[in-house]
Amino acid sequence: MGKVVNICLLDARKATEQSLSNITELENIGSLIYSDTTASLISSIKKINIGSMVKIDEDESIDYMTENGKAVIDEALLEEVDNKLFVLVNGVCEIKEMPKELFKEKIHSMTVNGLVICPESLKSVVSIKSKINGLTIALKEGHRFIDDTVLLNETFIVKQVNAKLTIEKLVAIDKIDEDSFNESIEHIQILDELVITKGNLKILRKTTDNLEEVELTIVPDNSVFKEGTVEINSATIKFYDGESLVVDGKLVIKDVAPEELRKHITSIYSDKVFCDEELFETVKELCNNSNVKIMNNNDIHNNGKLIIDKNYLLGLEGKVAIDNNGKLVIDESVTLEVAKDKIKNITNKGLLKADTSVLSGIPIINHGKLSPIDNTDEKQENNIIYENMLVLEL
Amino acid sequence: MIYNVYEQYHKEFIRYAKSLVKRKEDAFDIVQDAYVKALEREEMFDNMNDYEIKGWFFRVIKNTFIDNFRKNKKIVFCEDESIITRETNMETDIYFNDMIDILPEDLKELIKLKYVDGLNSRQIGELQKVSPSTIRNRLSLAINKLRDGGYVNG
Numbered sequence: 334m335g336k337v338v339n340i341c342l343l344d345a346r347k348a349t350e351q352s353l354s355n356i357t358e359l360e361n362i363g364s365l366i367y368s369d370t371t372a373s374l375i376s377s378i379k380k381i382n383i384g385s386m387v388k389i390d391e392d393e394s395i396d397y398m399t400e401n402g403k404a405v406i407d408e409a410l411l412e413e414v415d416n417k418l419f420v421l422v423n424g425v426c427e428i429k430e431m432p433k434e435l436f437k438e439k440i441h442s443m444t445v446n447g448l449v450i451c452p453e454s455l456k457s458v459v460s461i462k463s464k465i466n467g468l469t470i471a472l473k474e475g476h477r478f479i480d481d482t483v484l485l486n487e488t489f490i491v492k493q494v495n496a497k498l499t500i501e502k503l504v505a506i507d508k509i510d511e512d513s514f515n516e517s518i519e520h521i522q523i524l525d526e527l528v529i530t531k532g533n534l535k536i537l538r539k540t541t542d543n544l545e546e547v548e549l550t551i552v553p554d555n556s557v558f559k560e561g562t563v564e565i566n567s568a569t570i571k572f573y574d575g576e577s578l579v580v581d582g583k584l585v586i587k588d589v590a591p592e593e594l595r596k597h598i599t600s601i602y603s604d605k606v607f608c609d610e611e612l613f614e615t616v617k618e619l620c621n622n623s624n625v626k627i628m629n630n631n632d633i634h635n636n637g638k639l640i641i642d643k644n645y646l647l648g649l650e651g652k653v654a655i656d657n658n659g660k661l662v663i664d665e666s667v668t669l670e671v672a673k674d675k676i677k678n679i680t681n682k683g684l685l686k687a688d689t690s691v692l693s694g695i696p697i698i699n700h701g702k703l704s705p706i707d708n709t710d711e712k713q714e715n716n717i718i719y720e721n722m723l724v725l726e727l
Numbered sequence: 728m729i730y731n732v733y734e735q736y737h738k739e740f741i742r743y744a745k746s747l748v749k750r751k752e753d754a755f756d757i758v759q760d761a762y763v764k765a766l767e768r769e770e771m772f773d774n775m776n777d778y779e780i781k782g783w784f785f786r787v788i789k790n791t792f793i794d795n796f797r798k799n800k801k802i803v804f805c806e807d808e809s810i811i812t813r814e815t816n817m818e819t820d821i822y823f824n825d826m827i828d829i830l831p832e833d834l835k836e837l838i839k840l841k842y843v844d845g846l847n848s849r850q851i852g853e854l855q856k857v858s859p860s861t862i863r864n865r866l867s868l869a870i871n872k873l874r875d876g877g878y879v880n881g
Binding site: 338339341360361363382384386388401402422423424446447448464466467468501525636637638658659660682683684700701702704720721 | 730734739742743746759762763766767769771774775776778779781782783785786787788789790828831832
């Protein structure tokens with residue numbers, strides 16, 4: 334008895350009772366293809382995380398196209414295909430403009446785990462033929478998709494010629510010259526988010542038609558935009574001169590006097606702001622009371638995988654608060670006594686593994702999953718029959 | 728590896744989750760749930776490349792959404808032809824489309840004609856050139872299949 338694991342495309346149309354006799358579980362299969370005949374055979378097998386199940390007659394000739402990354406489907410490709418095409422993409426599937434009939438005729442079906450970009454004219458036929466676990470972007474005629482945050486400034490504008498753009502996130506806080514903008518950009522469709530000054534909003538209104546659908550943040554005219562993790566401290570604060578700070582990422586403010594901070598930064602726009610305890614009230618005011626967290630030097634923030642042992646905890650000065658968004662393992666060397674002595678509290682939004690006495694003996698605010706350390710977990714052997722294959726025919 | 732993929736594509740995952748649910752907070756919860764599921768099985772990703780892991784996240788985000796939906800709000804089909812009880816919001820639409828995927832093509836089409844297009848058994852019968860009673864029997868068969876699959880109340 335065994336499992337079939339991590340197969341991109343599993344074709345079980347010609348499976349028999351005998352070929353399936355040892356298989357009790359199918360796990361993590363991109364697409365499972367079956368036929369009328371094999372439907373009942375595979376129905377009794379346990380299935381976990383199957384991207385799509387597609388029925389195709391066993392005598393129907395099908396070509397497979399599997400892609401981990403970016404797949405482009407265009408007219409030239411489909412004209413070269415003899416049989417109908419079954420497409421499986423993990424990543425981005427871009428479908429170019431082509432006659433609808435050709436797509437209907439040549440594509441059997443598609444499974445996309447990720448993003449589909451297609452012309453608006455093909456949207457309906459693509460949706461009928463596809464199982465999409467992810468977003469579909471239907472481009473208006475003549476539009477070009479930019480899969481990134483766009484900073485709308487003079488450099489960007491001068492590169493465009495009568496451009497029609499579809500953009501995920503647009504940041505328009507540099508002063509825009511209206512004439513130059515109107516000459517270069519014909520139309521903008523924003524899919525997700527717009528950060529813009531009031532002045533620029535007046536200019537963009539004329540070329541952007543879906544403002545009511547986007548997440549809109551209007552910021553003061555003298556704003557500065559930063560991406561990633563930004564740290565403001567006694568050295569870096571001097572680079573700001575009374576601006577508003579817009580951060581797409583994480584903002585950390587420390588070692589700055591509250592009055593110094595107010596002098597250099599007039600307001601803050603960011604979803605993730607961390608600061609020293611003494612700056613908390615000032616930062617909250619600057620952020621218009623949005624989500625601000627106090628950060629102590631001793632605190633541990635984990636977003637990945639962290640294993641804490643007794644020696645590590647004993648080496649710490651004082652107690653720590655732990656904020657876990659990833660996988661945190663407090664190993665068996667940490668007794669309840671040590672944990673109580675060194676851990677102030679744990680806020681868990683991820684996976685926390687520890688001895689049961691530790692889990693029940695220290696303060697935990699849990700929004701994630703708690704799990705006792707169980708040595709037998711690691712030792713369990715899975716009888717895997719097939720694993721990690723792009724295409725498997727059973 | 729999963730940590731890097733999660734960090735790198737977090738915004739895309741959130742954006743997709745936001746397209747499934749109305750509240751931004753719910754979108755964050757769904758993505759975090761998917762991440763916890765990944766962390767529980769991190770050895771599974773050892774032989775996957777970044778795109779496969781990313782694809783896994785998209786599948787699990789959708790499945791988590793469907794699981795939550797199924798737990799909280801099962802669809803009630805009313806077999807009385809005059810009443811369509813399916814709610815018309817986006818979340819239900821996604822759930823509905825996924826749900827009817829378990830049906831054979833002919834029954835899937837029948838359910839769409841009745842509950843999406845709002846046709847009655849006589850109208851569907853005229854389209855498919857069979858009697859209304861045959862349509863009613865086949866609708867009943869489809870609903871029983873959905874009931875067996877745990878998708879439908881009652």
